[in-house]
Structure formats: structure tokens, C-alpha cells
Amino acid sequence: MAGAIVVIFLIIVAVLAPVLTKWFGHPIDEYHIDQIDPTFSTPIGKFGGISREFLFGVEPTSGRDVFSRILYGAQTSLSVAFLSALLSTFLGTIFGLAAGFLGGWVDAVISRVMDFLLAFPQLLFAIALVSVLPDSFLFFGDRWSRVFVLVGVIGFFGWPYIGRIVRGQTLSLREREFVEASRSMGARSGRILFKELLPNLAAPILVYATLIIPTNILTEAALSFLGVGIPPPNPSWGGMLSDAVTFYSIDPMYMIIPGGMIFITVLAFNLFGDGLRDALDPKAR
């Protein structure tokens, strides 16, 4: 329940980021050198420069508003996490259903592919891929171009988690008597798949889709931390953490804020997912 409230709050904040920064913050790229101590490059104010003017303090060296950058960071972080969860769920459902329902060699091939992907070094692949792709394509700026690349990579490597669940559930569901009975009346496979099996799979799919969101948030943060996520100067939580490494002994607040945001977000989504599972799956209770 607490998880759900925090999740909803975070989503609202991310959506309203442009408005909230206009009211309570400053533009994300605006430098505030007057807030910075020229000798140490750290914020002049206490606790990373937290004040009524700068709610979460300012960035060392540049003096950019941390509050605004956290909000925009939430936007990218959640977009990447949601969209890649959507992609994983879509692929996982299709392949899991096919493997469980068709069985035989289809199942063998899909299962091997899933094992392979689960063992694949996803981070290394992402680093390699990002370094060869253009920074921006079509009419998207570098921020959204990279968001789509990350969604593609994270979503693609995430589908086997959903795929395995869906496959297992399909295997046990298709042996259920109502499926056999429906077949015994001449129902077509398509109908059995989409009308008999899928509605029964909706709950577990929803639960596991929710539970991969926090994993995706962490992956996105890790990639941005490593410099292959959202490209600077666009704000991202992982990127801020990475910048904070240089300053953590003199300006710990600059590390605590994005770190704390990642922690709270991941925790909230996990609690939310667990709660959803308990509510939807009577067996897990």
C-alpha cells in the first residue's frame, strides 16, 4: 500500500516535472556560479547548498539546480523502466505462450534462447552497442534517442524473465480440464490461446511486469553511471551519482540525493509488486 502511494507520487512528479521545476526550481541547464565556492568548487551553502531557493541543493562546479535535475532524471528513469518493462512483457508473453502452448521443438528452441539471454552479459553488450550507435537519430534529440536505445536493450534482455513465468503457467493451464473440455467441443487453438489461457495469465503477467520495473531502474542507473546511459548534459540519476564520486568526501549531499531517490524508487516498486502479487495470486498468500 505504501509502495503504491510512493509509486503513484513518483509517476505524477515525473509527468509534471516541467511544471514543478518552473514553480519550485530553476531550468536544468542554468548555471548558478554564485552558489559555488571558487576554491573548492563545492556549494557555498550547508548540506550541498540546500536552501529555500534550491530545495535539493546545487551541483558542485556548475551550481545547477539538483531539484530540477532529479525531477527530469525521474522522467527518464521511469520512462526507460516502464517502456522496457512493456517491451519485455510483450516479447515474454508471446514467446512464453508459444513455448508452453506449442511444446515440442518450438519450446526447446525458445527455452534455449531464454537460457542463453539470461546468461548473457547484458551490461557489456549495452556498452558495446551504445558506442557504435549514433547519438541521435530521426527527429529525436540525443536524450530520447538514447532512451529508446536503452529501452531496446533492457527490454530485450528482460523478456526471458517474463517468458519463463508465462511458459510455466501456460504449461500447467493447458492441462487444466476446462481447456481439454473446450477442445473436446472443437474449439480452435487460437480461441483456446487468447480466450481461455490469456485471461488466466493476466494476473501473473501484471505482477512480474511490475517486478521487473525496479530491476530496469537499476540497470538504467548503472548504464548512466558507466557513461553509456543518458548522455550529459541531460540529467539522470546514474549520471549524477557518477559525477558525485569525485566530490563525495567534501559534498556528500550530492551523492545522497540521487542515491536515495534510486533506493526509494526501487523499494517502492518492489513493495508495490509484492502487494500486487499477494492481492492477485491467492496461492502466494
Added chain:
Amino acid sequence: MSIGATNARPFLEVKDLNVRFETDDGIVQAVTDSAFSVEAGKTLGIVGESGSGKSVTSLAVLGLHRTRSNAKVSGEIWLDDQELVGASDEQVRLLRGGKMAMIFQDPLSAMHPYFTVGSQIVEAYRVHHPGVNKKVARERAIDMLARVGIPQPERRFNDYAHQFSGGMRQRAMIAMALVNDPKLLIADEPTTALDVTVQAQILDLIRDLQEEFGSAVIMITHDLGVVAELADDVLVMYGGKVIEKGPALEVFRNPQHPYTWGLLGSMPRLDRDVRDRLNPVKGSPPSLINLPSGCAFHPRCPYAGRNGNRSFTDVPVLHGDVHKVACHLPQEARTEIFQQEVLPNL
């Protein structure tokens, strides 16, 4: 099809039916060399203890093992002069629910939990009547619900399976199975999940409907009483094999196989303990992965070895004219044992 043929095939004829499943533990030989036939308007009873292959046999007739990648079905199944084992998936699908239909043991788990009973019957009808509009199909479904004795069918049409009582649910299942006038109806223990009083009503209903529609019926059951009441012919299965078969009256009056004697001993009688009824023959069912050598029944048969050691080494073949049995004991010995040792204790 065979117009004017004098000795046409029976409506359903099964020959050399073998069903095996490949599992991690080995190959399960669930049905071995089974053969039987049912004429239109007649009832075949299949009896045998749990795991003897009754359901696997009926699912094979309906072609429902086709979707299991570990199942292998061989032999011939002729339904109304059409061979089914070699037919395409689509051909068999069109027969399922149309020319042949099945009533399941537990209607609660055989009905979809998320759809109303009525909509499931409508769907079953429309699969086989593609041109029919929803309204006509709905009327047909309500008509069927009324015909199987469900009160207020227009109202019950919109209920879910769990809102029905056990007996009403089985009636609804029967309505669904019969919605396309099947010429072969397979009832797999249709009354096992029901109260005793309701059981009799359901059996009456099946009999009445059979008379009305002239269908062939296969009645699968543990309960010999049911077979005695309804069946024209009986098939007794043990360990996936047919060990005795013949006209029901004949098999009841003059049972030939020691396993059948054991089953007869379990017929419900007031002076008998319920526990003995549930475990009619002492000992446990054979493993279908590793069948006992010789006669599969020998570990549990009190007469094994009475006729030399063939029971332990040779598989007995099903023999006889109309009433067939698979046992090494000579006919006279069987008659004598039955008259002197078995009958007095029944």
C-alpha cells in the same frame, strides 16, 4: 458412405489402439492393443480401477492426445466410416463437439471459470454452425438447458459454473456436450463427483437423451452397478489392456476373469464396508512403465500358477467368440473356481 453394404462397420470401431507417453521416468504404456466397437444407439461400459487407461482411451477417440508432444497414438479409430488416427488435426477438430462429444467427471473444473455457462454453450454451438447468429445460438443454448432439466434456463444462462449446484452443473455440461446432436457421446465417470441421489437422476437423463438422439454412448465408470444398469456391452480394463469384454448380461452372469470377480465383489451392498468397496482387489495397480511379466494381473491374482507357470511368463491373449477373456486358466477351471470359490462369497 458404404451405401448398400451388408456388413457395414459399427458406428465406432477401435482396432489395435496403443497409447504411450514418453516421460522422464520412462515410457508409460497407458493403453495396449485395445479394440472395441459401439453401434449407434448402444452403450458400451468401460470399467477398471484408477490408472487402468479408461480416460486415456476416450481421449484418444476424441483425438485429444494430439496436442501433447509426448504422446504417441497408433492403431485405427473408425467413426462413421472415417478413420481418425491418420486424419488431419483440422478434420478431427471438426468432429469434436460435432459428431462426437464428451462429458467430463468434474463439471466445475471442466467449465471455464471466467465465462458464463450459457456463453460456453453458445460458443460450442457456433464453432459447428458458423453461419448462425448470436440470437439463434442463444435460443438453442437455452433450449438445451431446458431439455436437460435445468429450471429457469433463461436466467441460469447468465450464471457462472460455480453458481450451479453439482447436479445442475453436470446437467449443463451435458447440455453443452449435446448441443450439436453428437452421434457418439463419451461420459467419463459422469456421476463420480455427485451425491448418490443426484447420480441416479443424471444417469436417467443420459439414458433418456440417448433414446431421443439415438447416439452411441461410452460410459466410463468405477461402478459396476452403473454398467449393469445402462450398458449393452462391457469392457474390463487392467493395466492398459482389455482383459474381458462381452455383452453386459453375459459378463455379469458368467464373469470369466479373476480381476472381474474382484470387481464384482466390490458392488455396493449394504452389508459391506465402504473401504472394501474403494479397494476392490487387494494389492496395488501395476506400473505402466514396467508391466509385470506374463499376465500383468499375476501379482494380485489368487489363481496365478494354478495352471502351471504360464501366468508368470506368457502374456495371455484375449480369446473367445462374443464373450472374450485374457486368462491362461482353461474355461472349465474358471467356471469351476467361479461357481465354487467366488460366487458363495459375493
